[in-house]
Amino acid sequence: MLKSIFLFKGQNLLDLEDINIYIYPSNLEAFERNNFLQTLIYENEERKATLQKKFRIQGKKGYHPTRPQNYSIKKPIAQDMDGLNIYSTLIDGNIIMGLILEDNDNPYDYEDAFLECLHEHLNNITPTSLEKEDEIENLLISVFIDIRRFSDEIINKKPQIEYESQKILRERFFKVFLFGIDDSGKTSLIRRLKFDKFNHNYFTPSKQFNIEYVKHKKGLLAWWDMPGQQVYREKWLLGAQDANIYVYLIDIANQRRFKEVKLEFWSFMKKRKLDKVPLLILGNKLDLINYLSGHEKNEAQLRVLRQEILEYFEFKKIDDRDWDFFFISVKTKYNISKISDAIFQLIHL
Numbered sequence: 001m002l003k004s005i006f007l008f009k010g011q012n013l014l015d016l017e018d019i020n021i022y023i024y025p026s027n028l029e030a031f032e033r034n035n036f037l038q039t040l041i042y043e044n045e046e047r048k049a050t051l052q053k054k055f056r057i058q059g060k061k062g063y064h065p066t067r068p069q070n071y072s073i074k075k076p077i078a079q080d081m082d083g084l085n086i087y088s089t090l091i092d093g094n095i096i097m098g099l100i101l102e103d104n105d106n107p108y109d110y111e112d113a114f115l116e117c118l119h120e121h122l123n124n125i126t127p128t129s130l131e132k133e134d135e136i137e138n139l140l141i142s143v144f145i146d147i148r149r150f151s152d153e154i155i156n157k158k159p160q161i162e163y164e165s166q167k168i169l170r171e172r173f174f175k176v177f178l179f180g181i182d183d184s185g186k187t188s189l190i191r192r193l194k195f196d197k198f199n200h201n202y203f204t205p206s207k208q209f210n211i212e213y214v215k216h217k218k219g220l221l222a223w224w225d226m227p228g229q230q231v232y233r234e235k236w237l238l239g240a241q242d243a244n245i246y247v248y249l250i251d252i253a254n255q256r257r258f259k260e261v262k263l264e265f266w267s268f269m270k271k272r273k274l275d276k277v278p279l280l281i282l283g284n285k286l287d288l289i290n291y292l293s294g295h296e297k298n299e300a301q302l303r304v305l306r307q308e309i310l311e312y313f314e315f316k317k318i319d320d321r322d323w324d325f326f327f328i329s330v331k332t333k334y335n336i337s338k339i340s341d342a343i344f345q346l347i348h349l
C-alpha cells in the first residue's frame with residue numbers, strides 16, 4: 001500500500017542545499033534529508049548522468065531554458081533507502097517525485113499507474129507550472145489519492161477478494177465519499193461500521209483522508225473519510241472524484257454550527273451539479289437530542305425534527321440527483337444497520 005508521496009524540486013538537483021522538499025501526508029517523520037537525496041540522485045548512474053548533462057547545458061552562457069509543452073517524465077526507479085521502499089521518477093530534470101511504499105510491495109506493480117497518473121495530472125488536466133506551493137500540494141494530494149486507490153483496490157485487495165466465493169465481491173467496488181464538517185462523527189461512523197466500536201471523545205480530528213472497506217452482500221463499499229476542518233475542505237472536490245455515492249454527515253445536536261453545515265453543503269453541491277451521483281444525508285448524534293434520549297423513541301417528535309432539518313437545510317431543493325435523509329447515532333447504533341442498504345438502494349443495486 002502507498003504510505004506517502006514526496007516531491008523534491010530545485011533549479012539544480014545536484015546542489016543538495018538548493019532543493020525544496022514536499023511530502024504528503026506531511027506528518028511523516030522527516031527522513032535524513034541529505035542521505036535521502038544522495039540515494040535518490042547519485043545511486044542511479046543513469047539519473048545522475050541525465051542531471052549532469054542538464055547542468056552542463058544550463059551552465060552555458062546565454063542559455064535560458066524554457067519548459068517544453070509537456071513535462072518529460074522518466075521511467076521510475078526502485079530503490080531501498082534505509083528500509084524505505086522507494087519508487088521515484090525524474091520530471092523535467094528538476095523534480096523528483098516518488099512513492100514510499102510498504103516493505104512488501106513490489107514497486108513495479110505501480111509503474112503503469114504512477115506514470116499514467118502523472119501524465120494525467122501534469123500533461124492532460126489543466127496545465128500547472130508547479131511554481132507555487134499550493135500547485136505542488138494539489139499535485140501531491142491528487143496523485144496520492146489516485147495511487148492510493150489503485151493500491152487499495154487493485155493491488156492489496158486482489159488476493160483477499162479472490163478468496164471470496166461470491167463472484168459479486170470480486171467485481172463490485174463502490175466508492176463512498178463521506179464528508180461533513182469537523183466533529184460531525186465521520187471517523188467514528190467508519191469505526192462503527194468496520195469494527196462495531198465507539199469511543200467517546202476518543203478521536204482527534206482527522207488530518208488526512210482515510211479509506212476503509214466494509215463488506216456487504218451486494219459488494220464492497222470503499223468508504224473515503226475526509227477530514228472536515230476548514231483548511232481541508234477545499235480538498236473535498238479532489239476526493240469526490242469517481243465516487244459512486246456521496247454521504248453527508250451532520251451533527252444535528254450542534255445547532256450553533258448549522259449555518260456552516262448548510263453553507264458547506266450547498267457550496268459542494270453547486271460544484272458537483274449535474275454529476276448525478278446520488279446522495280445520502282445522515283443526521284448524526286440523535287442520542288444527544290434531549291427529548292429523544294432514553295429507550296422509547298418518540299416517532300411523532302422525530303417526524304417534526306426531520307421536517308425542521310429538511311426545511312432549515314433546504315434539502316428539498318436537491319433536484320439534480322437521487323437522495324435520502326435519516327437520523328442515526330453512531331454512539332447508540334440507531335439506524336446504523338440501515339446505512340449500507342440505503343446506499344445500495346440509492347445506487348440502484
Ligand SMILES: Nc1nc2c(ncn2[C@@H]2O[C@H](COP(=O)(O)OP(=O)(O)OP(=O)(O)O)[C@@H](O)[C@H]2O)c(=O)[nH]1
Pocket residue numbers: 180181182183184185186187188189199200201202203204205206207226227228229284285286287288328329330331332
Ligand atoms: N454523543 C455522540 N457523540 C458522537 C457520535 N458520533 C461521534 N461522536 C463524537 O463526536 C466527536 C467527533 O467525532 P469524529 O468521528 O472524530 O468526527 P469527524 O467528523 O471525523 O471529525 P474530523 O475528522 O475533524 O472531520 C468524537 O468525540 C465522537 O466520540 C454520536 O452518535 N453520539
Ligand SMILES: [Mg+2]
Pocket residue numbers: 186187188204205206225226227228
Ligand atoms: Mg475524522
